[in-house]
Amino acid sequence: MTEGDIEEAERVLGVSFDESRRSILQSNECFDVQACPGSGKTTLLVAKLYILVRKWSYARRGICVISHTNVARQEIERKLAGTGIGQRMLNYPHFVGTIHSFVNEYLALPLLRSEGYHVQIIDxxxxxxxxxxxxxxxxxxxxxxxxxxxxxxxxxxxxxxxxxxxxxxxxxxxxxxxxxxxxxxxxxxxxxxxxxxxxxxxxxxxRFDDMFAWAERLLTKYPRIIDWVRWRFPVVLLDEAQDTSELQASLLSMVFPAEACKLRQRFGDSNQAIYDTGQSEASTDKFPADGFRSITDSKRFGPEIARLAHPIAPEPASPEVCGNGPRTLDGAPDPASISHTIFLFSTETIHRVLPAFGELLLETFPDEVLRGDGFLARAIGRVGVSPQGENKIPRHLGDYWGGYEAHAAKFEPRLDELVA
Structure with missing residues (x-):
């Protein structure tokens, strides 16, 4: 990868990469990338994929991009849908999708169907x-x-x-x-x-877990398939690696261990791991592995939040996280002048959290900023139902807003904005 390749990716994606990110893009070694919140790790991964696909010459071998969710695929669709390279990324011989879809497509379903089983739905x-x-x-x-x-x-x-x-x-x-x-x-x-x-x-x-059992069955009965999968995908990129459960990690380590891959790089943030998914945290091929590289500057928050967050992070970054964002909108108050806010609530008052957050936004930002195109406010990230138990509140968005239906989030089309 040349400087010209990186500059072309920057132009297409509308970003600019510093030296630490450029070194990751140019490296063909196997390592993990520990990236702080808001560091643009998925954009970095997509940029690497963009450069690799432009140079890809194999007709039957591809790049495998696996994530805990479809964020990487959606990033490609959003930023590269109009380019020929973007279309090539999402089609044969490459794979971009979740670990579940990879296991289903290449391991579990072929054996399951060959043994005469019917698949109507996996849910x-x-x-x-x-x-x-x-x-x-x-x-x-x-x-x-x-x-x-x-x-x-x-x-x-x-x-x-x-x-x-x-x-x-x-x-x-x-x-x-x-x-x-x-x-x-x-x-x-x-x-x-x-x-x-x-x-x-x-x-x-x-169940989704059933597919992992069938995948193990395939690899146990026909171990040479492991060599075929590695030949089929000589380059493996994993996003959101911190959310990999033990069940998933053990299977991935069978198929794509770092020492057996031409190129394997994992991207994630151990401080953003989802620990209450009902799955055990991965101990096999734990992320990040020794020798990992760090991205410690965030465009999501400024230095004030970085200074407060660093001492209480479960796994403090070294060097210390640096806040370089967000970009201040015209007419908005200086982020340094805005007091931090923590909402305290009980199960009985949880329904008042979103209205209180809305009132805080109205008090903090002028009307012209709130109505502007560049303004975006996010309140709650978990849209799916957490399996941690009905009596453990909060679990997901529906606990804060009774009108939300979690199952609807599984289906397309998804709305870019929701006005209530």
Whole structure:
């Protein structure tokens, strides 16, 4: 990669990269990038992808970009949709998507279908609802229903065994995402749970975790496929690496360990990890690995917030985080003159948080700034339902605003703005 390549990426993406970012773009070594909030790590990843695709000469081998969400893909679609390079990124032989879509497409579904199984939908909530329905309505399942009803009567719905049944490992052993099964599989209740799981998947309804078990099954039965996948994707870029669960990390380390890849770079921020997803934090191939590189300047907040945040960060950055943003809008007050605000609330008053935030914006910014094109305010980031338990508030956006429907966020088209 030359300076000219980077300058072309800067022009297309409308950004400017400093020396630390340029060194990451130019490097073909395997390492992790620990980037602070607002540092533009996904834009950096997209820039690297843009330069690589421009020079890519293979017809049947591609670049694999895996993320915890579709942020990287959406960034490409938003900034590069009108370019030929952008279209090439999103099509064969390259892959840009979530870890779930990668596992499904290249590992789990080919084996699952070859063994005669039907796939109608892969969705945890749909699977949980169907399992619970069978348990509660079938007379012959009364033994397990009574057993679980007594043992788990105080647990929130999301922590109940019946709603978390999944296959685990290459032998497709029955387990539960909620923890160890409360009964042996050779007991009457255990056999009922096995039967319920079997009946649900026979209708084509699966959990996301089931796909990881099928992927392990494929790699165990046909280990040479690992070599094929590595040949197929000699370059691997992982975004949001801090959110990788142990289940995901162990599978990725089987397929794409750093020592076996031509080029593997992981981007993320350990201080932004989602620790309450119901999955165990990754200990396999932990992020960031030794020898990682840091990006410590943020365009999301200024030096005041950086100074306050650094001492209380779970994993303090070294060197210290530097706040270089955000850009001050014309007519807006100087960020240094605005007092920081922390909202205190209870479960009973949580519905008042968003109105209070709105009132704070009205008090802080002039009307002409609020109405301007460059103004954007974000209040709450979690749009999906957290599986941490019904009694643990707050869990997601719906706890703050009762009119929000989390399941609607799964479907396109998505709105760029929401006015209520």
């Amino acid at each position: 945890d909530e749909t699977h949980a609802d169907r399992c619970e329905l069978l348990l509660n309505t079938r007379p012959e399942f009364a033994t397990a229903r009574n057993f679980l009803g007594v043992r788990e009567r105080k647990l929130p719905s999301s922590d109940k065994t019946i709603r978390a049944l999944r296959y685990e490992g290459p032998n497709l052993d029955l387990g539960s995402a909620a923890g160890k099964l409360p009964c042996g599989l050779d007991t009457r209740s255990g056999r009922i749970l096995s039967r319920i799981k079997h009946e649900v998947v026979d209708t084509g309804i699966w």
